[in-house]
Amino acid sequence: MGEMEQLRKEADSLKDQITAARKAVQDTTLQEAAAGVTVVGRVQMKTRKTLRGHLAKIYAMHWGTDSTLCVSASQDGKLIVWDSITTNKVNAIPLKSSWVMTCAYAPSGNLVACGGLDNMCSIYNLKGKDGNVKVMRELAAHTGYLSCCRFLSDSEIITSSGDCTCVLWDIETGTQKTVFAGHQGDCMSLAVSPDFKFFISGACDFTAKLWDIREGQCRQTFGGHESDINAIGFFPNGNAVITGSDDATCKLYDLRADQELITYQDSSIMCGVTSLAPSLSGRLLLAGYDDFNVNIWDALKAERVGVLAGHDNRVSCIGVSSDGMACCTGSWDSFLKIWN
Amino acid sequence: MPVINVEDLTEKDKAQMEVSQLRNEVKLERWLTSKCCEEIKDYIQAGVEEDILVKGIPEEKNPFKEKGGCVVC
Numbered sequence: 150m151g152e153m154e155q156l157r158k159e160a161d162s163l164k165d166q167i168t169a170a171r172k173a174v175q176d177t178t179l180q181e182a183a184a185g186v187t188v189v190g191r192v193q194m195k196t197r198k199t200l201r202g203h204l205a206k207i208y209a210m211h212w213g214t215d216s217t218l219c220v221s222a223s224q225d226g227k228l229i230v231w232d233s234i235t236t237n238k239v240n241a242i243p244l245k246s247s248w249v250m251t252c253a254y255a256p257s258g259n260l261v262a263c264g265g266l267d268n269m270c271s272i273y274n275l276k277g278k279d280g281n282v283k284v285m286r287e288l289a290a291h292t293g294y295l296s297c298c299r300f301l302s303d304s305e306i307i308t309s310s311g312d313c314t315c316v317l318w319d320i321e322t323g324t325q326k327t328v329f330a331g332h333q334g335d336c337m338s339l340a341v342s343p344d345f346k347f348f349i350s351g352a353c354d355f356t357a358k359l360w361d362i363r364e365g366q367c368r369q370t371f372g373g374h375e376s377d378i379n380a381i382g383f384f385p386n387g388n389a390v391i392t393g394s395d396d397a398t399c400k401l402y403d404l405r406a407d408q409e410l411i412t413y414q415d416s417s418i419m420c421g422v423t424s425l426a427p428s429l430s431g432r433l434l435l436a437g438y439d440d441f442n443v444n445i446w447d448a449l450k451a452e453r454v455g456v457l458a459g460h461d462n463r464v465s466c467i468g469v470s471s472d473g474m475a476c477c478t479g480s481w482d483s484f485l486k487i488w489n
Numbered sequence: 490m491p492v493i494n495v496e497d498l499t500e501k502d503k504a505q506m507e508v509s510q511l512r513n514e515v516k517l518e519r520w521l522t523s524k525c526c527e528e529i530k531d532y533i534q535a536g537v538e539e540d541i542l543v544k545g546i547p548e549e550k551n552p553f554k555e556k557g558g559c560v561v562c
Contacts, residue, residue, distance in 0.1 A: 156504040163511035174519045182526035189543055197553035217552075234552055292496060331510055333503075367510055369517065386532045388525070403529070405520035410529070430536030431529070432543050449533060474541050475553055487553055489541060 171408040179401065179410040183449040189432060192445050192455030197475065200231050200485035202238055205247075207479035208265070209466045213254040216470035220261045221479055222252035228263050230254075230275065233470075233477065233487050242273055242282050255300040260285070260320075262306060264295030270308045272320055288318045290325050297339045299348070301362070307348055309336035315350050317362060327365040331358060337379050343387040351378030357392050359404060371402045373409050380425045380436070384448075391434060393422030399436050401448065413446045415453060424466045429473025437464030443478055457488055 205225035212219045218239060220230050226247030230240040248266035255261065264270040270288040277283055293311030300306045301317075305326070309315045315329040315336055334353030341348045347368070351357045357378055359369040371390065380393035384401065389410070393399045399413040399422055413434060420439035427434055427448065434446040435457070443464055445455035462481035469476045475489040498506070537543055548554050 153501060153504060156501070156508050159508050160504070160511055163508065163515050166515050167511070170515065170517075170519060174521050176521050177523040177526060179522075179526050179529065182523065183530060186530065192543065194542065197551070197555060330498075331506065366513070368514075370510070370514060384529070385536075386528070389529060403520075403522070403525040406522045406525045407517055407519045408522070410522060410526060428540050428542040430533050430540035430543065432533045432537045432540055435542075449530065469542070473539070474546075476542060489546065489551065489553060 171406070174406055175408065179449065180451065186449050188450045188452050189447045189454050192433065194445075194455065194457060194476070194488040196459050196486045196488055198233060198236050198487040200229075200233070200236055200487070201483075202229055202241070203227065203483045203485075205483060206462070206481040207465060207483060207485060208250050209252045209263075210468055210477055210479040210485060211252055211254045212468045212470045212477065213258050214256050214471055215258060216472040216474060218254070218258065219468070219470075219477055219485075220252050220254045221466075221485055222249040222263050222265075223483065224249060225483075228252055228261060228273070230261065231485070233475070240275060240282050244271070245284075251295060251297045253298045253300055253306070255303055257303050259303055260300065262298050262300065264288075264298060264308065266294050268292065268294060268310070268312075270295055270298050270306065270318070272306070286320055286323050288320070288323055291316065293335065296335065296337045299339060299341050301341065301345055307339060307341065307362070309339040309350050311335040313352070313354075315339060315348070315360065317365075327362075329358075329360050329365065329367065331367045331370075332356070334377070337377060338381045340382045340390075342383055343385070347387075349381050349383065349390050351381035351392050351394075353377040355394070357381055357390055357402065359390070369404065369407055371400075371407075371409065373400060373402075373412075374398070376421070379421060379423055382425055382427060385427055385429065385431045391425055391427060393425040393436050395421035397421060397438075399425060399434060399446070401434075411448075411451050413448075413451050418444070423464060426467045426469040426476065428469055428476075435467055435469065435476055437467045437478060439463050441480075443467060443476075457486075459486055459488075460484065
């Protein structure tokens, strides 16, 4: 037997063992466990603000930790920092490359980052001495597009890429600290755990991976989706992961049981999930789809309890503010909307 | 921390990495799903009353309330 064949056989055998180990602890489903819980009443949110100013498709948005400021990225070649309450543009940052796919706000509020088809993650200092927003660092090493980025602090950021890897960067020196390799398809999205010790990535190999940031290792791999995972997020307590896929479903995986607990799907939904965000308590899962809508799911009952309909094109990004007060959607129609 | 150049990996390297990874994952200690589901339910129930997107918020308290029109008194 050739070496490759031997390795493949061993991989298959190990995968079977993992499947069996997961089954062995599966003494209930979330649906069964929540059978006694009443479905949340119909959720009807209104558009409270519309943020107008981008001139092309919006690809990403991220709330600042103050729950008021947020940053958005559009292929009009601009990053805009908005005051979501007044709808004023606090900063409008012109980008070197307009092919932007992601943006992030640092927890401190001092920095924003973005990247895309330029394969780079550009860091901008919002609090420069002369008031001008300038590029502070260009993090270049990925050999594929930048799909997502998230700050750990003002000195570290994690990126995911079409080159199938995620990277932890030292912003000060502009160098890679750790390369997280293992996905067998483009990495599309990432999310950092509430305690900043782990991050999760979703990829075009249909799996999600949990990574230990300091150890540099993949701890767990979650399968089950039948197509690319485009969106990923932590359940608010940090012990479960939610994914959204081109297979039109979202899934909740528990980290301690190492398996899927529930799937959010409906036979009437046939288009891909582009983005997702849980509400503050985790009771609601808001998910953006290719059909221009956001579906609101009761996370315990896997029933659709509301829809946010208001965009005239694909909803590409969604975020719930850290105080849980509002949800922001960004769309290819060039607008952001604030809902609650 | 080793910085791997993914471009330099051969098919065999990748297959070996996969097997190595699976060997680690198979050792994981897994909790009963019943325990995990209880924790999720408890976490949600502890926070749901304060979850604005679930419960709503009175207009006066909503920081995003739409600006009213002019009122002539």
